[in-house]
Amino acid sequence: MSDPRIPPGGLREVGLPNWVAIQLVGLSGGTTAPNLFLTLARHRKLFRAWARFGGRLMPRGILPRRETELVILRVAHLRDCAYEFEHHIRIGRRAGVDADDVTRLGLGPAADGWTPRERAMLTAVDHMHAHGDLDDPAWEGLRRHLSPRECVELCMLAGHYEMLATVIKSLRIELDQPRR
Numbered sequence: 486m487s488d489p490r491i492p493p494g495g496l497r498e499v500g501l502p503n504w505v506a507i508q509l510v511g512l513s514g515g516t517t518a519p520n521l522f523l524t525l526a527r528h529r530k531l532f533r534a535w536a537r538f539g540g541r542l543m544p545r546g547i548l549p550r551r552e553t554e555l556v557i558l559r560v561a562h563l564r565d566c567a568y569e570f571e572h573h574i575r576i577g578r579r580a581g582v583d584a585d586d587v588t589r590l591g592l593g594p595a596a597d598g599w600t601p602r603e604r605a606m607l608t609a610v611d612h613m614h615a616h617g618d619l620d621d622p623a624w625e626g627l628r629r630h631l632s633p634r635e636c637v638e639l640c641m642l643a644g645h646y647e648m649l650a651t652v653i654k655s656l657r658i659e660l661d662q663p664r665r
Contacts, residue, residue, distance in 0.1 A: 489657045493523030500529050514575060516661035521568065524658055539649075542642045548635055550580035552606060556639065557646050558582065558590050559607050563614045564650035568658055602630040610643045 496504045503526040511518040526532040543553050554577035561569035574587065589596040594607035605626040612623045619627070619640075627636055652658075 487657050489520070489524070489659055491524055491527065491656055493518075493520045493658075494527040495523075499523060499526035499532075503529060503532060511661070511664065514572075514661075515664050516575075517664060519572070519661050520658050521572075521653060521661075524656060525652075539645065542638065542645055546638050546642065548638055548642070551577075551582060552603065553642060554580045554582050555586065555590065555603060556606060556610055556642050558587065559593075559610045560614065560643055560646040561650060562590055563611070564647065564654070566650035566653055568653045568660055569646065569650050571660055605630045606639060609639060613640065613643050614647065 499507065503522075507518045507522040507526060510522060522532070522536075525535060543557065544550060546553055548556075554573055557573045558570060558577060560566075561573060574582075577586075585598065589598050590607075594604050594611060599607065605623075608623050609619055609627045612619045627639070631639060
């Protein structure tokens with residue numbers, strides 16, 4: 486990847502409240518302040534609106550955290566988005582996603598070891614990624630395991646992280662560095 490197209494903002498560009506919040510996110514995640522946040526916060530109002538929306542999906546969604554992280558990691562894998570993938574490997578560990586899960590995510594929903602619910606969710610993610618839609622069998626599999634509210638959230642979650650991967654790759658956002 487080339488240099489960032491828009492470098493991460495400093496205190497002056499992102500504003501004091503955003504700067505402090507972003508520094509705390511980095512501290513809690515064991516990294517420097519997240520480059521994604523420092524870049525997006527250059528558009529302060531949009532950043533705050535996005536952060537509220539994204540936070541409603543993760544971590545404050547209705548889907549269990551482990552499942553949320555599996556969905557995000559599958560999208561990141563399919564989109565070949567290293568930033569999203571590396572960031573959510575760290576978060577996923579705290580939500581119960583282990584090394585075997587990460588290996589299986591690379592293999593997809595047909596891999597052995599998924600629960601029927603996880604398989605249905607990952608199948609839906611793959612269909613939405615490949616077709617921008619869910620075919621009837623994928624939808625029926627999803628509905629066997631998820632409530633209507635959970636189905637809405639799953640579709641929004643997968644779509645949101647598809648969008649985010651596009652932004653990350655288009656702006657050439659660099660990986661965050663581990664905190665020393």
